[in-house]
Amino acid sequence: MKSRRNFIKRSSLATLGALIGSRIVFGNNLPKDYVPVILQDGDPYSMFKKHKEMVVLNNKPWNIETLPHLLDDKVTPNEKMFIRNNGLIPEDIDVNKWTLTIDGESVSKPKTYTLQELKTKFPQHTYQLTIECGGNGRKEFNPPAKGNQWEYGAVSCAEWTGVRLADVLRDVGIKGNAVYIGYYGADVHLTGNPEKVVISRGVPMSKAMEDETLIAFKMNGEEIPLAHGYPLRLVAGGWPASVSGKWLKRIAVRNIVHDGPKMESPSYRVPCKPVAPGDKVKDEDMCIIESMPVKSLITYPKTGAMIDKGKNLNIRGHAWAGDLEVSQMEYSIDFGATWKPCKLEKPANRLAWQHFSATVSFPEDGYYEVWARATDSAGNAQPMVLPNWNPKGYLNNACHRIAVKVK
């Protein structure tokens, strides 16, 4: 125990010392366009170029969420994309030396690619992909679940450009016994221990081989911002964002369900069978989350709008449904007694969120809530109350609502 404690003392001191030193000594040698995160401290809005209304949930590690009305853009701009980290953002990124290695039990032979090789050897594809944190909406669960208390804004749909993971895996050569892929990134454990992997999750081969599963190097047409995985990120839309590994260094093709940190129970798992709120659930009774559930957000207007009596209210927002498509979108101003249809657009591509809009009229003045409800192509709709409670507070897809006053 003592040696462990000493290690923590030593490593944090070394880290601090190195950081304070590097700030001055190596300041002029930083690669062009590289934004150092000095001490992983300071003003997150300037450091990560984030919109000033974003909400910092945690500063070590950095976790920042956006607000529903900030997500009004059809494609989420970089400055409004939520940040979710399990560890510390890597600081010593040299793109000229950056490589991606594909290995694991189920590759014929491990292979390593430079960034340049990835970009030139394989066709590039661009998709709008919905990425939502598995714990988005955790804040509402009762009894509360531990972790970052995301409210609504741990979701985004940016435009990602990269090469298909499937193309790369085919180039490497995959054995018939492949079951799962697991990523490894360059982030650093909170304790500073270089031996500890922060997070290493993944997806089954079927998801890995989908057209839209990318090894991405661009977000919204620019290099991926540092906080979002520069210079390389695995992006698998529609699944918990934790499978879209940032600062991607290695992908292991496994002959078992990947067993990296945060794959194990209870991380990113929910009870295989429904439980009562507050129940203790055994690790072996928790199942890995795959596709995210159907959900929607009203992004205009911002909650709290006051309008004059007799005026209509135009609302709009986005809806998404994990691997599926949203087939129906409705709103209610009477707490679900009646529902009216919204106009719903088709997705730009598979796994992109869909835009909806409606013109709402109110029968008389007073306090209203506008509730939105999406239904997916399999007939699953969003619940108005909280969905089934789970120990880690994942998958809250309860209807979003905004407050409106008519006077």
Added chain:
Amino acid sequence: MIDPERQKILNQVHEHLKTATRLVFLLVAGVIALVYYMLNPSILDVEFKAEQPVVVAEVPLPEYENGIHLATGFKEGENLQLVINNCTSCHSAKMVTQNRATRDGWQTMIRWMQETQNLWELGESEPLILDYLAKYYAPEESGRRKPLTNIDWYELED
């Protein structure tokens, strides 16, 4: 390959190993304290207040405001210093303050951090830390869906 001069010095160091270890420890502790103070300048205020008379001309920065410890955001309460010392070395205070749990729930989190995240044994501090957490960061009953609260009303111009 070590030259005799160097060997001599090494022998001397060996003889004074205990003293040297103490000095290194003091140095390390000093640097940690200095860095910690730089990051949390208000931390030392209490200690100085307790041991030294406050100089009238200096107006000390308030350590708490509306029951909140300004440097960390923790709620003011007994055993807070223990919580700060043990709970903010790896992660920020926000990891604690945004969460709510029963005493059992907090203990489960501590065990998880000890088993998987290199948290040290808390020893006799543990019940005191749990007292603080269970008192100031207890769950609130929110039912199956809370009413909308804290609405920031504004005129919507179309």
